[in-house]
Amino acid sequence: MTIRIAANAARVGYRETRSQYTWRSWLFGWVLRLVAQTLFFAAMGILVGSDDLIEFALIGNVAAGVTLMVLGIGPDTAWERSQGTLPLLIAAPRSLLPVFAGRNVFHLVQGVGEGLVIFVLVAPWVGVEGNYLWLPPALMAIALGSYGLGLFIAAFAIRKPRWGNTIYNLVYWTTVAIGGVNVSRTVFPHWVQQVGSFLPLVHGLTGLRELLSNGFTGAAVGQLGLELAVGAAWFTVALAGFALFSQGGRKDGTIDLVE
Amino acid sequence: MQSAVTTTALRREFKPRKRGLDPITALDDVSLAVEPGEIHGLLGPNGAGKTTLVKILSTILTPTSGTATVLGHDVVEDPGAVRRVIGLVFGGDRGLYTLLSARHNLEYWAALYGVPSRDTGSRIDALLARVGLTRRADDRVETYSRGMRQRLHLARGLISDPEVLFLDEPTVGLDPVASLEFRQLVMTLREEGKTIFLTTHDMGEAEAICDRVSLIDRGALLATEGPETLGRWITAYERVEARGVTDDAATMVSGLPGVMSTQRLPDGTLRIETAVTGVVRPIMEALLAAGVTELGTRPPSLEEVYLRVFGDRGLQV
Numbered sequence A: 001m002t003i004r005i006a007a008n009a010a011r012v013g014y015r016e017t018r019s020q021y022t023w024r025s026w027l028f029g030w031v032l033r034l035v036a037q038t039l040f041f042a043a044m045g046i047l048v049g050s051d052d053l054i055e056f057a058l059i060g061n062v063a064a065g066v067t068l069m070v071l072g073i074g075p076d077t078a079w080e081r082s083q084g085t086l087p088l089l090i091a092a093p094r095s096l097l098p099v100f101a102g103r104n105v106f107h108l109v110q111g112v113g114e115g116l117v118i119f120v121l122v123a124p125w126v127g128v129e130g131n132y133l134w135l136p137p138a139l140m141a142i143a144l145g146s147y148g149l150g151l152f153i154a155a156f157a158i159r160k161p162r163w164g165n166t167i168y169n170l171v172y173w174t175t176v177a178i179g180g181v182n183v184s185r186t187v188f189p190h191w192v193q194q195v196g197s198f199l200p201l202v203h204g205l206t207g208l209r210e211l212l213s214n215g216f217t218g219a220a221v222g223q224l225g226l227e228l229a230v231g232a233a234w235f236t237v238a239l240a241g242f243a244l245f246s247q248g249g250r251k252d253g254t255i256d257l258v259e
Numbered sequence B: 001m002q003s004a005v006t007t008t009a010l011r012r013e014f015k016p017r018k019r020g021l022d023p024i025t026a027l028d029d030v031s032l033a034v035e036p037g038e039i040h041g042l043l044g045p046n047g048a049g050k051t052t053l054v055k056i057l058s059t060i061l062t063p064t065s066g067t068a069t070v071l072g073h074d075v076v077e078d079p080g081a082v083r084r085v086i087g088l089v090f091g092g093d094r095g096l097y098t099l100l101s102a103r104h105n106l107e108y109w110a111a112l113y114g115v116p117s118r119d120t121g122s123r124i125d126a127l128l129a130r131v132g133l134t135r136r137a138d139d140r141v142e143t144y145s146r147g148m149r150q151r152l153h154l155a156r157g158l159i160s161d162p163e164v165l166f167l168d169e170p171t172v173g174l175d176p177v178a179s180l181e182f183r184q185l186v187m188t189l190r191e192e193g194k195t196i197f198l199t200t201h202d203m204g205e206a207e208a209i210c211d212r213v214s215l216i217d218r219g220a221l222l223a224t225e226g227p228e229t230l231g232r233w234i235t236a237y238e239r240v241e242a243r244g245v246t247d248d249a250a251t252m253v254s255g256l257p258g259v260m261s262t263q264r265l266p267d268g269t270l271r272i273e274t275a276v277t278g279v280v281r282p283i284m285e286a287l288l289a290a291g292v293t294e295l296g297t298r299p300p301s302l303e304e305v306y307l308r309v310f311g312d313r314g315l316q317v
C-alpha cells in the first residue's frame, strides 16, 4: 500500500517537474548555474596552480550539486499548499512520508544526472582526466543520503511554511561549508567535523574521493555505507517530523495557508 | 441511536493578526448533533465559522476547547479513526492535481485511503460515471470547467466509500444549472444512507436539500430548524422588485398594508420589503395598475432573514 501511494505520488512529481522545465530551460538555467559554481571553485585551484585542488573542487561541487537538487524537495510542501491539496492529505488516514518520498523520487535521478552532466562539461575545461566510472554509483549514494534530510525539511515546512526556503538554504550552505566540498574537512575544529558527520554528502563525498584515488577499498565502501545510514536516519526523523509537524499545524491553523 | 457527528461547547480562536489585538473567535460554544443518514446544513454568511467547523470535524484543525466526535471517535483523541470514516469535499477550484487526469487523481486518493487494488479500477469507473465525467476521465484536470472540477471533487470525497461526508460550500461559483445537478447528486447519496454535513450561505439551497439546518453567525449557533421553517421565512420576507416606478407610485406603494420598507437601488429599481405573508400579490397588482410592467419577486437575503428572525443577535456587522 505504501508503495502504491509512493508510485501514485511519483506520477504527480513527474508531471510537475515536466511542467516546470523544458530541456532548454533546464540546461541553460539550472545546469549552467551549477556549472558556473563548479568552475568558480575549480578556478581557485587554477589560480594557485594546484592540479589537486582543481580536482578536489570539481568533484566536491559535482557532488554538492546532487545534494542541492535533492534537498530542494524540502520547500516542496509549498507546492501542495498552492494546489490546495495539503489539507486533504492531512485529512487522509495515511502518513505523509510515502507521499513526499514518492513525489520526489524523480529528483534523485535528476540530481545524479545533473552531477554527471556538470562533470562532463567542466572536467575537460579544467584539465581533469582519469577513470571516473565510480562517479555514478557514488553520486546515487549521495542522492539517497540527502533524501532523508530533504524530506525532513519538507515536514518542517508544514509547521513553518514561511521558513521552508530559509532552512533549505541554511542546511545546504552549512553542508557545503563544512562538508569538505571546496576545502578539506580537517581544517575545521573537531566539533565542527562531528556535526558534519550527521549531514548528508559528507561521508559520500569522502567515499567518492577515496574511490577515485585508491579504487574500490574497504574505506570507500564504509564511507558510502555511512552516507546511506545518514540518509536512513534522517528518513526516520522525517517520519516523526511529518506526524509532529502536522499535529502542530492543526493546532495553529497553518495547514491550509497558501504561503 | 448514536449521533453521526456531535460537537459540545466547541470553541476555536485564532491568534490575532497583530500583537496586542484580541484573538479572533471563529467558533464560540457550538453544540450540535447530526443524525445518521441526514443531510444536515450549516447555514451562515461569510466569516460565520462554517469552514472552521468543517476543518475541525475533518481533523485539519484542532479546537481551542470543547469536543467533537464523528461516529463516536473524538477528533482530537483519535484523528486516525475519524479520517478512516469521513470524506471531505471543498468548494472551489483548489484541491485537485490539475496536471493529472481525473482518473489519475482518483487512483492517487484511492491509494491514500487504502482502497484495495483489485477494487480500485471498478470503483473509479463507477464514480466517474456517477458524476458524469467518464468521457473526459483521461483529460488533464486543468482543461476542466468549474462544474466538472466540482464533480470530480465529489468523486474524490467518495473514493473511500465514507459513511460521513463533509461538503464545504460545494456549489459556490457554480452556475444555476451546475448547482442543481450537484444538489441532485448529493440527494442520491442520502438514499444510500450516507450522513452529509453541508455548509452553505444559500438559504434556497439549504431549504432544497437539507433535512435539518443549523444557523450560524459570527461563530455562534442561533438555532437548528427544518427546511419548512426556512421556506416559511423565505416567503414571509419575500421582496418585490420593480423597474420604471415613478416617485408617485413609489409613495403609493409604501402606504400599502404589509409593506415594511421601500428602497431605491442604485440602478433605479424599487425594492419593496414585506413584513407579513400574503401581501406580495396585492402589492404587485397595485404596481401593475399604476402602469409598471417590469416587476418580480426575490427571495430575501440571508442577512435580512437573520435580522428579522433573530434581531440583533443575528445582525451581521
Ligand SMILES: Nc1ncnc2c1ncn2[C@@H]1O[C@H](COP(=O)(O)OP(=O)(O)OP(=O)(O)O)[C@@H](O)[C@H]1O
Pocket: A252, A253, A254, B014, B015, B024, B025, B026, B044, B045, B046, B047, B048, B049, B050, B051, B052, B053, B201
Ligand atoms: N487560519 C486563520 N487564521 C486567522 N483567522 C482565521 C483563520 N481561519 C479563519 N479565520 C477567521 O475565522 C472566522 C471564521 O472563518 P470561516 O472561514 O470559518 O468562515 P466561513 O463561514 O467559512 O466563511 P465563508 O462563507 O466566507 O467561507 C473569520 O473571521 C476568519 O477571518
Ligand SMILES: [Mg+2]
Pocket: B050, B051, B052, B168, B169
Ligand atoms: Mg468557508
